[in-house]
Amino acid sequence: MKKTILVMGLLSSVSLLSHAHTAHQLCDVSPQQLGAVYQFTQGVKHYDMKLWRYNGKVAQVISQPAITNQWNKTVSGSQRLVQYFDHYQRGIEYQPQRANDAQWQRHTQLITEQLLTQLTADEVVGTGCQQAVKYHGKIGDNQYQVTWLPQLQLLKYYQQSNAKQTLTIELTRLIADQATISQQFNRQHDYQLIDFADIGDNESDPFWAKMINMGYVTQSAGGFYQADGREIK
Amino acid sequence: MKMFKLSCVVLSIAALTACGSDGDTGTEGAKGVAGTNxxxxxxxxxxxxxxxxxxxxxxxxxxxxxxxxxxxxxxxxxxxxxxNAGRTQLNAGEVLTNTNNPWYQQASSQMATDAMARAKIKTAAGSAKNIILFVGDGMGVSTVTAARILEGQRLGKTGEENSLSFDKFPFAGLAKTYNTDGQTPDSAGTMTAIVTGVKSDKGVLSVDENVERGECKTVKGSELITALELAEIAGMSTGVISTARITHATPAATFAKSADRNWEDDSDMPAEAIAAGCEDIASQLINFEANLEARYPGLDVDGIEVAMGGGRRHFLPKDPAFNSNDAVSSTEGDRKDGRQLISEWQVKYPTGSYVMDQSGFDAINPATTERIFGLFNESHMHYEADRKNDGAGEPSLTEMTAKAIDVLDNNDKGFFLSVESGRIDHAHHAGNAYNALNDTIEFAKAVQYAVDHTNPEETLIIVTADHSHVFTIAGYPKRGNPILGKVVKIGKTEAATDKNGLPYTTVGYTNGRGFQDLGNETDADVGYDHEINAGRHDLTHVDTTAPGFHQESLVPRSSETHAGEDVGIYAIGPGAHLITGTNEQSIIFHAMDYAANLVKKANDALK
Known part of the structure; x- marks a missing residue:
């Protein structure tokens, strides 16, 4: 059964610990297998990004350009990126990288848990999957407002602002349907893949030649992308 | 020496007086007029x-x-x-300044040593029992020079005077590397020239230039026989080693024929190519024996004895159930046809040893092992400096070379072994000189092992590169300046600066991704995780000798490129005298054929 949960209004706040325990019993969505649709806003620019988690893998999908970054953990604990160019049904396999938990959290949650520890928790609202903890704080020149869904280990709202710009990320849709989620990780099955190390030997391929001359999106530390696919600094 | 002294001689001629007869003395005549001098x-x-x-x-x-x-x-x-007559020789005293100079003495001694080494070379056709072909992928002359300096500096010397193992070979020449359709070549066309004697197009493996890349139907009739195949037919043992995927262009050219170097497994091939009967490269490795026998009715060969490298993905089905414990992808295999080629190999060669990690490799006893199939990585093996980070452990190029020789030399008819250091090329593509040079040094160690553990009177060893890279050694650094360091000029202690007051490195790239300061990172490919960063940067506080430093580049590109200049060919052993001068790259095959009579022996076997 297709199950889509719309993240809507906030419920009243109660104590963090007791509420978390109660909410856990009521949330039947696995934080390991879900989809989340986000809207990014930076100035007048808006774009959507989909976050998918499935069987230990995580994928971030942007539509313009159509790029999917998919990470998995190796047996040795390294993190490995495959970058899919969905319009072209091509992909680049990167070498696994030794990476810490914070980097994996950026891929799976968009923010690190360390950031949350640096902010002040204001209130807990909602129950079950929609239990939310609101944070605020200032780090350096940046002001933060964050709403975190602890049962889903998922970002609901994020705003980072400074004198120059404001970046807002809003969760607009939560997807729990297993078929939809697994399909996101199976659709690249027939894509033609290449090792990044082999790109230089494949300039006769028009697609890779174009990519080589243009440069293209690279493995991102932050996971935040501009509308043209480049990482937000 | 004849010497002349300046002198000016003035001769005067006295006036002569007339003489009388014997009669009386006559009257004295008038005095004559003084003569002209x-x-x-x-x-x-x-x-x-x-x-x-x-x-x-x-x-x-x-x-x-x-x-x-x-x-x-x-x-x-x-x-x-x-x-004056011309001078024909100097006396000893006049050249004392030269002859007492250590450079003079060293070069004189070297020349004598080289002459003796050359005199020992067997020049008759068929003198070589064994052939070892070493290919440093992308190891252009500037890479050899810089690696030689780096190795020397690691040994505590100034570096420039150092020699890599193959620098000491008695014969060397140059190879023109262009492909038949390209000024700057790729590994597929160049290795085709090296192992078949026929230069061909970019991107195709051991087929001639009549083939159209990617068009299966053009392969038939264009297939070329390789040195490894000739050796196999001749009854010699055969082996192929690479630190890249064993299905990658350079190793693959020795055993496969393909209209496209990228057809490493069936998932890489267009459906029409498969339907037309073209076979992917991994499958050609497993079916090598059967395919060769099919081409020559009545032929009975025993197949490749040693195949080691990376590239497990091309031998496994696209099903996580087949993942090895060293997999890095969630699904390690790429094959869509469901074939498990490693198992197929084990069925074909039940007495052979398949290994996929260091412990399995170490457990092989070469004295009793007939055959080795080693796939040590899902894709390419690690850079030598990064090998420690492989999950299951993988052998070095020297270790693989040693094991291969020890297995192959059990055949009285001799052996043919192709050894590729595949990741020199990849480090350059990533713009990381450290790994390119470090892998070149490891490559030189493997060559030295081969020199030390084979009989020089019966083994031809050729060392070469398939092509070069846009890697330069520039500026005017003083002698002994760290080759990976910033330029410090003669007599100076501070780094030289450019027009804008910024220090610059000795080695760099004409194009590529450009500067990255990744500290102690030993995987060159991590550079791909960062944005292209070409052009000049302030290196004042950057340790440019660190493994993770990526050199600056001029032209911004996602990947640094090959270069089109000649590469070196170095040779020792029977037939090595044929390697001299500037040649088409295809001469390497002909030198190997001459040295070991490969064609003749194969023809004899087919009679």
Missing amino acids: SLVIQTKLAINNQHCPNGGIQMDSGLDADSDKKLSAAEISATNSIC
Whole structure:
């Protein structure tokens, strides 16, 4: 059964610990297998990004350009990126990288848990999957407002602002349907893949030649992308 | 030495008086008029004189008409030159400054050593029992030079005077690397030339230039026989090793024929190519014996004895159930046809040893092992500096070379072994000189092992590169300046600066991704995780000798490129004398064929 949960209004706040325990019993969505649709806003620019988690893998999908970054953990604990160019049904396999938990959290949650520890928790609202903890704080020149869904280990709202710009990320849709989620990780099955190390030997391929001359999106530390696919600094 | 002294001789001629007869003395006649003096002037001529190139004396003569005891120009009636003979040798004292100089003595001694080494080379056709072909992928001349310096500096020397193992080979020449359709080549076309004797197009493996890349139907009739195949037919043992995927262009050219280097497994091939009967490269490795026998009716060969490298993905089905414990992808295998080629190999060769990690490799006893199939990584093996980070552990190129020789030399008919250091090329593509040079040093170690553990009277060892890279050694660094460091000029201790006051490195790239300061990162490919960063940067506080430093580049590109200049060929052993001068790259096959009579032996076997 297709199950889509719309993240809507906030419920009243109660104590963090007791509420978390109660909410856990009521949330039947696995934080390991879900989809989340986000809207990014930076100035007048808006774009959507989909976050998918499935069987230990995580994928971030942007539509313009159509790029999917998919990470998995190796047996040795390294993190490995495959970058899919969905319009072209091509992909680049990167070498696994030794990476810490914070980097994996950026891929799976968009923010690190360390950031949350640096902010002040204001209130807990909602129950079950929609239990939310609101944070605020200032780090350096940046002001933060964050709403975190602890049962889903998922970002609901994020705003980072400074004198120059404001970046807002809003969760607009939560997807729990297993078929939809697994399909996101199976659709690249027939894509033609290449090792990044082999790109230089494949300039006769028009697609890779174009990519080589243009440069293209690279493995991102932050996971935040501009509308043209480049990482937000 | 003949020497001339300047002198000027003035001769006077006295007036003669007449003499009377024997009669009485007559009356003294009137005194004669004083005669005119004849003068001769000798002038020393300097070296390079137009009449006497080696110098000499010019002799002007004439009558001193005005009796001023000088010979004016108008009085000169004749001019002659006596020229010095040319010098034919120096005396010992004159060259003491040279002969007492250590550079002079070292070079003189080296020449004598080389002459002796050359004299020992067997030059007759068929003198070589074994052939080992070493290919440093992308190891252009600048890479060899820089690696030689780096190795020397690691040994505590200034570096420039150091020699890599193959620098010491008695014969060397140059290879023109262009492909038949490209000025700057790729590994597929160049390795085709090296192992078949026929130059071909970019991107195709051991098929001639009549093939159209990616068009399966054009392969038939274009297939070329390789040195490894000839050796196999001749009954020799055969082996192929690479630190890249074993299905990658350079190793694959030895055993496969393909219209596209990228057809490493069936998932890489267009459906029409598969339908038309073209076979992917991994499958061709497993089916090598059967395919060769099918091409020559009645032929019975025993297949490749040693195949080691990376590239497990191309031998496994696209099903996570087949993942090895060293998999990095969630699904390690790529094959869509469901074949498990490693199992197929084990069925074909039940006494052979399949290994996929260091412990399995170490457990192989080469004295008793007939055959090895080693796939140590899902894709390419690690850079030598990064090998420690492989999950299951993988052997070095030297270790693989050692094991291969120890297995292959059990055949009395000899062996053919191709050894590729595949990741020199990849490090350059990533713009990371450290790993390119470090892998070149490891490559040189593998060559040295081969030299030390084979009989030089029966083993031809050829070392070469398939192509070069846009890697330069520039600036005017002082002797002994760290080759990966910033340029410090002669007599200086501080780094030289450019027009904008910024220090710059000795080695760099004409194009590529450009500067990255990744510290102690030993995987060059991590550079791909960062944005392209070409152009100049302030390196003042950057350790450019660190493994993770990526050199600056001029032209921004996602990947640094090959270069089109010649590469070196170095040779030792029977037939090595054929490697001299500037050649088409395809001469390497012909030298190997001459040395070991590959074609003749194969023909004899087919009779």
